[in-house]
Amino acid sequence: MTRAEELAGNLARVRERISAAAVAAGRPADDVGLVVVTKFFPASDVRLLADLGVADVGENRHQEADAKAAECADLRLRWHFIGGLQSNKAAAVAAYADVVESVDRPKLLAPLSRGAHERDRAVDVLLQVSLDPPEHGNRAGVAPGDLAALAEAAAQTEGLVLRGLMAVAPLGEDPAAAFDRLAQIRAGFLTDHPDATTLSAGMSGDLEQAVAFGATHVRVGSAVLGSRPVVP
Numbered sequence: 444m445t446r447a448e449e450l451a452g453n454l455a456r457v458r459e460r461i462s463a464a465a466v467a468a469g470r471p472a473d474d475v476g477l478v479v480v481t482k483f484f485p486a487s488d489v490r491l492l493a494d495l496g497v498a499d500v501g502e503n504r505h506q507e508a509d510a511k512a513a514e515c516a517d518l519r520l521r522w523h524f525i526g527g528l529q530s531n532k533a534a535a536v537a538a539y540a541d542v543v544e545s546v547d548r549p550k551l552l553a554p555l556s557r558g559a560h561e562r563d564r565a566v567d568v569l570l571q572v573s574l575d576p577p578e579h580g581n582r583a584g585v586a587p588g589d590l591a592a593l594a595e596a597a598a599q600t601e602g603l604v605l606r607g608l609m610a611v612a613p614l615g616e617d618p619a620a621a622f623d624r625l626a627q628i629r630a631g632f633l634t635d636h637p638d639a640t641t642l643s644a645g646m647s648g649d650l651e652q653a654v655a656f657g658a659t660h661v662r663v664g665s666a667v668l669g670s671r672p673v674v675p
């Protein structure tokens with residue numbers, strides 16, 4: 444089997460899971476988008492995925508994403524940055540990312556705005572909400588109690604378009620319970636920002652639960668590309 448055939452089969456299975464989950468949730472089969480997370484995999488795979496109709500790809504490390512986006516600049520893909528973001532890298536990320544999904548603190552807004560300005564194009568942002576219990580401390584994502592202030596600041600930042608929310612279900616918890624909390628957080632958020640309807644939630648292992656609780660797109664890596672190499 445060629446790599447193209449392998450990716451085509453995996454992609455078909457993932458698309459089938461997504462549409463089945465949408466239908467099970469009483470939503471249209473094509474209601475939920477797919478971002479294929481290509482981190483750790485080469486630009487050649489991104490190219491094969493583009494040939495298979497993938498329009499959105501996700502990356503979580505700036506250097507790798509920057510290089511891959513440059514190598515694939517001819518493909519007209521939408522690049523989603525989904526990883527932890529340092530404020531000194533944020534402007535550089537905004538130079539190639541079409542969507543920055545991991546905005547979790549006000550300090551990132553000015554550099555992202557600067558990057559968008561340099562590129563002369565607005566950048567879509569999602570606010571990453573932490574679903575971890577507060578005692579977990581420093582996990583990625585804004586605490587739900589701080590979301591409203593961050594959203595207000597993001598909405599007022601020139602060059603950024605607030606599109607919605609992103610979250611990752613905590614390890615060791617039933618993802619349905621976590622995404623249920625997320626749906627409630629989102630309902631409150633939408634009363635202040637009714638146009639920011641994007642909800643990025645769900646990965647290879649929990650996309651069905653995320654779709655059941657309103658995800659508008661899922662971020663799937665290993666179910667499409669295979670297992671990632673273990674980082675030493």
Ligand SMILES: *Cc1c(COP(=O)(O)O)cnc(C)c1O
Pocket residue numbers: 480482503525526611645646647648662663664665666
């Ligand atoms: C790696 C990653 C994914 C994809 O995870 P899989 O389990 O491989 O589908 C999704 N979201 C984020 C934020 C990630 O870092």
